[in-house]
Amino acid sequence: MIFKLLQHFGxxxxxxxxxxxxxxxxxxxxxxxxxxxxxxxxxxxxxxxLIALFIGAVTAVQFSYQLDGTLVxxxxxxxxxxxxxxxxxxxxxxxxxxAGKVGSNMAAEIGGxxxxxxxxxxxxxxxxxxxxxIMPKILGALVVIPLLVAIAAFVSIVxxxxxxxxxxxxSGEDYTMGVRSFFKEQNVSLMFVKSxxxxxxxxxxxxxxxxxxxxxxxxxxxxxxxxxxxxxxMILLSDYLIAAMFT
Amino acid sequence: MIRxxxxxxxxxxxxxxxxxxxxxxxxxxxxxxxxxxxxxxVLLKLLVGLMQPTAxxxxxxxxxxxxxxxxxxxxxxxxVGMLFQASALFDSLTVEQNIRFxxxxxxxxxxxxxxxxVNFCLERVNLDSNTxxxxxxSEISGGMQxxxxxxxxxxxxxxxxxxxxxxxxxxxxxxxxIDELIRSITIEKNMTTIINTHDMNSVMEIGDNIVLxxxxxxxWRGDKSQVLESDNQILQNFIFASPFLQRLRxxxxx
Numbered sequence: 001m002i003f004k005l006l007q008h009f010g011x012x013x014x015x016x017x018x019x020x021x022x023x024x025x026x027x028x029x030x031x032x033x034x035x036x037x038x039x040x041x042x043x044x045x046x047x048x049x050l051i052a053l054f055i056g057a058v059t060a061v062q063f064s065y066q067l068d069g070t071l072v073x074x075x076x077x078x079x080x081x082x083x084x085x086x087x088x089x090x091x092x093x094x095x096x097x098x099a100g101k102v103g104s105n106m107a108a109e110i111g112g113x114x115x116x117x118x119x120x121x122x123x124x125x126x127x128x129x130x131x132x133x134i135m136p137k138i139l140g141a142l143v144v145i146p147l148l149v150a151i152a153a154f155v156s157i158v159x160x161x162x163x164x165x166x167x168x169x170x171s172g173e174d175y176t177m178g179v180r181s182f183f184k185e186q187n188v189s190l191m192f193v194k195s196x197x198x199x200x201x202x203x204x205x206x207x208x209x210x211x212x213x214x215x216x217x218x219x220x221x222x223x224x225x226x227x228x229x230x231x232x233x234m235i236l237l238s239d240y241l242i243a244a245m246f247t
Numbered sequence: 248m249i250r251x252x253x254x255x256x257x258x259x260x261x262x263x264x265x266x267x268x269x270x271x272x273x274x275x276x277x278x279x280x281x282x283x284x285x286x287x288x289v290l291l292k293l294l295v296g297l298m299q300p301t302a303x304x305x306x307x308x309x310x311x312x313x314x315x316x317x318x319x320x321x322x323x324x325x326x327v328g329m330l331f332q333a334s335a336l337f338d339s340l341t342v343e344q345n346i347r348f349x350x351x352x353x354x355x356x357x358x359x360x361x362x363x364x365v366n367f368c369l370e371r372v373n374l375d376s377n378t379x380x381x382x383x384x385s386e387i388s389g390g391m392q393x394x395x396x397x398x399x400x401x402x403x404x405x406x407x408x409x410x411x412x413x414x415x416x417x418x419x420x421x422x423x424x425i426d427e428l429i430r431s432i433t434i435e436k437n438m439t440t441i442i443n444t445h446d447m448n449s450v451m452e453i454g455d456n457i458v459l460x461x462x463x464x465x466x467w468r469g470d471k472s473q474v475l476e477s478d479n480q481i482l483q484n485f486i487f488a489s490p491f492l493q494r495l496r497x498x499x500x501x
Contacts, residue, residue: 028352124295
């Protein structure tokens with residue numbers, strides 16, 4: 001078990017090292033990175049907005065229920081929604097969702113190319129396949145996922161506002177006052193650190209699963225599932241480690 | 248010329264190739280033949296560097312191919328074209344984009360030069376560039392896919408051409424067309440062409456240098472003119488497998 005884990009880790013490091021080699025043609029890599037940014041960013045925007053909206057709304061409703069009848073002022077709901085969203089919910093939930101949507105797609109795409117001998121064909125042409133197929137995905141994700149997380153954080157706070165104001169639980173002024181209270185800039189930095197780490201993990205792990213797939217459609221399905229499961233576990237583990245280190 | 252010296256390949260404890268020493272010549276269609284599971288695909292993958300031999304050496308001219316690092320191997324591979332059994336055309340790219348891919352990646356040609364080169368290669372494999380350029384691989388027949396695969400393989404003017412079972416899944420007539428195409432391109436460009444096949448027609452029509460692999464060993468080597476007269480039993484059992492073909496051989500020998 002441990003030997004197998006070390007074997008996977010070694011192959012993962014070798015794949016990452018190969019992907020860092022100098023590109024054969026910078027323009028081709030640039031075009032591929034742009035395509036990936038479009039696929040990951042624009043392709044995931046709607047689902048990220050939807051999820052963030054409801055997460056903000058649910059957080060606000062839950063805390064409103066928890067604070068009901070206590071001495072804590074209700075405007076704290078805005079403050080709690082903002083901080084829980086920025087520190088935890090936006091980066092973690094967004095990246096868990098993206099591991100399912102983008103990660104499984106990457107594993108299936110690269111795995112399908114492996115099985116149809118497309119990767120072998122590129123290798124024989126002289127293309128550094130790890131570089132061409134994996135690095136643009138990682139770079140694209142590192143640029144776009146923090147932006148998605150920032151959008152998710154904003155939408156989530158708006159979701160909390162809507163849930164409170166539309167139901168009459170809290171006035172807009174009180175919610176906004178809460179959102180503007182006790183603001184720490186370092187929490188936003190923490191959100192971006194998390195989103196960068198999670199973006200790297202979910203793309204590199206998913207690409208590894210696809211790149212080393214063997215066998216047929218069942219193995220491809222397993223690789224896709226493993227990509228999501230392992231990415232999710234690693235995201236949550238690194239979330240804990242970052243929280244332990246920076247807070 | 249490509250040369251192998253005592254090439255051995257094992258998977259876990261199983262030895263698939265048991266010491267293959269042979270040569271493949273430029274300007275000739277070199278055939279690796281053998282029954283399914285004989286080890287010919289493994290030999291082809293070793294020759295192109297998709298696998299590393301367990302022991303033994305592979306030379307491209309004077310270059311010790313299997314001792315090269317990845318970057319140097321890539322330099323050699325830019326002189327290599329390969330046609331895959333299932334063509335391995337990129338599904339999401341059109342025919343034109345598929346053939347243009349190596350040009351985009353490795354050359355500084357202008358768009359017009361690239362298009363001219365793509366059209367030239369398509370015409371060389373007897374395809375009409377005007378009708379096929381914008382089609383996707385799924386929209387053309389298996390025979391056309393093979394020809395597009397050949398066009399992509401020769402687009403960078405390779406010195407070495409590898410074909411993995413180019414006739415599989417094709418009707419006999421189309422298979423002959425593909426064989427003839429590969430042979431004429433080989434002679435025209437003086438390429439070292441290595442074809443992995445178990446098609447008897449290919450052996451008898453284009454076998455300039457034939458290597459028979461049987462149970463991981465080199466069982467026979469010769470050319471198509473020597474096949475009929477050879478008394479090698481493994482060769483005869485493979486080429487003239489059916490009673491009908493055995494009768495044909497006897498009639499031809501008379």
